[in-house]
Amino acid sequence: MIPAPTAGLSYAAMMICLALIFLVPCAAAGLALISTGLGRSRSASHSMMAAMCVLAVAALAYFVCGFAWQGFPGGPAHFASVGGKQWSLLASGHFFLRHEALDGVPASLAALLGMLSVGLAALVPLGSGADRWRLGACCASTAVLAGWTYPLFAHWVWGGGWLAQLGTNYGLGRGFVDTGGAGTIQAVGGLTALSIAWLLGARRGKYMHGGMPTAIPGHNGVLVILGCVLALVGWLGLNSSGAILYNGADPGQTVLAAINTILSAAMAALTAAVITQARFGKPDASLAANGWIGGLAASSGACAFVSPAAAAGIGLLTGALVTLSVEWFEVHMSIDDPGGSISAHAMGGLWGVLSVGLFARIPAAGELGGQSNGDGGQWLAQLVGIATLIGFILPLTYGLNWLLDRVYPQRVAAEGERQGMDLYELGAGAYPEFIVHNDEFTER
């Protein structure tokens, strides 16, 4: 069992952490606006309604059993002996947050941050399932994610689980490090988004008979850019509170985390704009927004442990990665991801996890929290985390959503797509006065 990283933190640090956690809902608002703006106008109201429902279901599922299974370092857990080492596999806390002291102690802050973080992860698939994912299915899928998939991986990373123990058990650096959730929130959400996009299939009219995609542009760029700014505020809170709570950083170190967060997002957005300018003659607003979010997602990995120059470099690579992968997913993999969620969150998050191993300068044992520090091998710990995300979490989340799809079909009926999700599922549109529907279903 590894000790809590917050063992040496003061009460003031805990209160600063609490204040930072209160910023995290801005990230959720930002993601909701982005997926709404990048979707069709006929589904705008449905998209925002789905975001609200997803946040609500995620919070409730996490309250019921999520935190009990995620836990906090030093808490009760189920262990397995693997090769003579004790691996913590799953926390064994009480359901419904019973017997938890919700008074500002680190475990209670982890419960609060987790309740918001799991909502953030659950919002990610809304972008890839836009315009065709039924409201009830969104909620059911979110319950599975928030009640099982997310807590399981979050325990392994933030609850003192076997990935966090890679440092103490095998001398791999400080074990798997994920400051603000590049893997735990972004990659888990992004891989779930990939599963949902596969299961739902493309929107009608997206691909022609030859397999070539057609452009279905987002309906409101203003919402998208506003969402990006709001997301930045939320990410500042997310990365800074994660640095304090899960890495034992001093509150003063959150300045570095915040600067790195901004630099990564800024460089990623500008890189995406430059690449699209060079390729298409004009900068693309939606891809620049995806680059911005990808930069934020990537910054969550190492924001507390890299120099500002390294953070800018991480952002630069993220911008290129996101821009190119959006096209790759759409054209070569035939994956219809209206919100760019898979590229921004899965690709950005996985790159953020890897960047810890490549660029982070993590203080030695005793300088930061109570965790041990091996002589090296941090990059190997990060690779093991990435292998776990792709090799275990992706099949798990796909399998669970596939089962759900058998019981409760996730895709809306063809009539719902033609009418728009607003009218079909909610009975009223978001813009009743002026909307004119083009018919995208004519043969081209």
Next chain:
Amino acid sequence: MRLFGFLLLLAGWGIVVCALALLAADAPRIAFVLAGIGVEIAGLVLVIRAHPVRRGVHE
């Protein structure tokens, strides 16, 4: 093919976990972790190829 791809993903992860648990020396451990990731990539390629464009074409 899709099921086989997902099984390869899980098998790759199993190789990574076994490398951690069973190998003490750095070099073979690193080699097997990288091999496990390679198997995962093969599984991912299979899963991608097994997902055709569904329900997205003009009807």
